[in-house]
Amino acid sequence: MLYPETKSLSKEQMKILCDEYRRNNYIDIEKSEKLGVKRGLRNADGTGVLAGLTNICDVQGYDKDENGKVIPKEGRLIYRGYDLNDLCETAVREDRFMFEEVLWLLLVGELPSKIELETFRQMLAQHRELPDGFAETMIMGAPSPNIMNKMARSVLAMYSYDANPEDTSLENVLSQSINLIAGLPTMMVYAYQVYRHIYLHQSMYFHFPINGVSTAEHVLATYRGDQSYTHEEAKLLDLCLVCHADHGGGNNSTFTDRVVSSVGTDTYSAIAASICSLKGPRHGGANLQVMHQLDYLMRVGVDPTSDASVKNALKGILTKQMGNGSGLIYGMGHAVYTLSDPRAQILKKNCAHLAKTSGHEKEYDMLCMIEKLAPECMKEVNGTKKHICANVDLFSGLIYRMLGIDEVLYTPIFAIARIGGWCAHRMEELEFNNRVIRPAYKYVGPDMTTKQ
Incomplete structure (x- = not known):
């Protein structure tokens, strides 16, 4: 350690505190829904609660019909x-x-x-x-x-x-x-x-x-x-x-x-x-998780030129039999975007040349395969009905790696x-x-x- 450690509680002391906390604290998620709580400031359909007006930026990922139903769009x-x-x-x-x-x-x-x-x-x-x-x-x-x-x-x-x-x-x-x-x-x-x-x-x-x-x-x-x-x-x-x-x-x-x-x-x-x-990590660190997942897929021999090989691996990740056990395919899905995230498409298009010339073509191809096959895998394994697209994190981490930037x-x-x-x-x-x-x-x- 660079600096002396602050004296910590003993394991016995910590166990007493944590056990007491867990015994006395619980929030019933079902009660939240019955009371109309907007958990995470999200509506029931996953869209954000309207909290204000702005002139600065507009994030467009869907429309809503006259009944309030979400209509996916680019x-x-x-x-x-x-x-x-x-x-x-x-x-x-x-x-x-x-x-x-x-x-x-x-x-x-x-x-x-x-x-x-x-x-x-x-x-x-x-x-x-x-x-x-x-x-x-x-x-x-x-x-x-x-x-x-x-x-x-x-x-x-x-x-x-x-x-x-x-x-x-x-x-x-x-x-x-x-x-x-x-x-x-x-x-x-x-x-x-x-x-x-x-x-x-x-x-x-x-x-x-x-x-x-x-x-x-x-x-x-x-x-x-x-x-x-x-x-x-x-x-x-x-x-x-x-x-x-x-x-x-x-x-x-x-x-x-x-x-x-x-x-x-x-x-x-x-x-x-x-x-x-x-x-x-649930906000700004997703591209690092994408790269760790990418490295894992390359390390275990998943073939980025084979739909069957990639699809089998993605299903393994979703069922927690492969990957880090989270059951998540990182770099896929977004709270607002449905059919496409424009940032992901811009980075995908503009990093292709450097990927080929810098020796990262296989990694780039693997990410493209994940983008292509993950929605289908999530539908088959999890029964996902919502539209899933690649988000900005899928390709940004690879770009930083190609630039030699430390993770x-x-x-x-x-x-x-x-x-x-x-x-x-x-x-x-x-x-x-x-x-x-x-x-x-x-x-x-x-x-x-x-x-x-």
């Missing part, structure tokens, strides 16, 4: 009125780094002009370098084995470097947002370097940000020891950032951001809370992509909603007041 992701597919097609066709344009779009509501974009890029470049002494004191001085944990703590620490941290005016929140959007990738890479040195006993290197590069290029240049990368690699990472930039106000980390912002707290607390939400950074990269969306939703919550978010919980525990 997925669309709309940023401020612009279709994600159109933005990514423009980026590829015109060979443009699009992430900075999307950040501007999310923050202010319209795509930037050439002059605005250049100004914004300069703003980000000027704020990528962390405050004097920050890396040494806040990152090297208190390392963490979890990069997301260190990123959340680093964001909170930035409060101490701000002369007006509690000012929630639009001007100040925008300023804080740009500082954090620019600085978080640097925090991520520095936290990783310290992690390598302290926990893996490997060399670490801190590269200063290079002026005039995109966010994707900045990440690759500071992450790699020789600071080299290809244009294709940087463009692919840029597309990943664009695809993860926002996903509406109802996803867990963005809703966390809105809940915390609704009480008027500071920007650093709100963004750190969002990072802590995204850290959860401990998969979720942190999600965070540096999503922070612009978090900041946009925070501003919208502060400017227009002006009401503390406070849902109700019904008490169903014992009534001890009647006992003598």
Whole structure:
């Protein structure tokens, strides 16, 4: 251990506490349904409870008929009125780094002009370098084995470097947002370097940000020891950032951001809370589970060119006879999307070439087979009636592997992509909603007041 362990409870003490808790605590799920509780803030059909209005992002995965029945459709992701597919097609066709344009779009509501974009890029470049002494004191001085944990703590620490941290005016929140959007990738890479040195006993290197590069290029240049990368690699990472930039106000980390912002707290607390939400494996860590599952399938000899071989393995996973015993096929299914997740299709299409040239073609083919066969397997084994499609996590992990990015950074990269969306939703919550978010919980525990 890096630091002395805090004295823990004995096994006997812990058993007493846990046994007592389990004896006295229980929530009947059936009672929840009878009382009309929207568990997980979900309707009975799995769709999200309508909790607010937003101008920022629209996640479209289904329609509803006049009777409220869900009608599946091809997925669309709309940023401020612009279709994600159109933005990514423009980026590829015109060979443009699009992430900075999307950040501007999310923050202010319209795509930037050439002059605005250049100004914004300069703003980000000027704020990528962390405050004097920050890396040494806040990152090297208190390392963490979890990069997301260190990123959340680093964001909170930035409060101490701000002369007006509690000012929630639009001007100040925008300023804080740009500082954090620019600085978080640097925090991520520095936290990783310290992690390598302290926990893996490997060399670490801190590269200063290079002026005039995109966010994707900045990440690759500071992450790699020789600071080299290809244009294709940087463009692919840029597309990943664009695809993860926002996903509406109802996803867990963005809703966390809105809940915390609704009480008027500071920007650093709100963004750190969002990072802590995204850290959860049921939100931000799914692409890592996809890669572990992929490695398992390749290791046990499943043939990615054989429908029968892949289908047999997927059925084995669903029946918990294969895989990690969870019964889940990772990278498949989504709370909103039914027929397709546009992010998954964009990444699938644009990573195919690098997969072939970097020696990852078999892994890519296996993921394509999972996408093709998993819905049929889930229907046959589990009787699944809902439409199942590949989600963004199915291909994003493979892209990060092809870029040589350590798997401990998969979720942190999600965070540096999503922070612009978090900041946009925070501003919208502060400017227009002006009401503390406070849902109700019904008490169903014992009534001890009647006992003598």
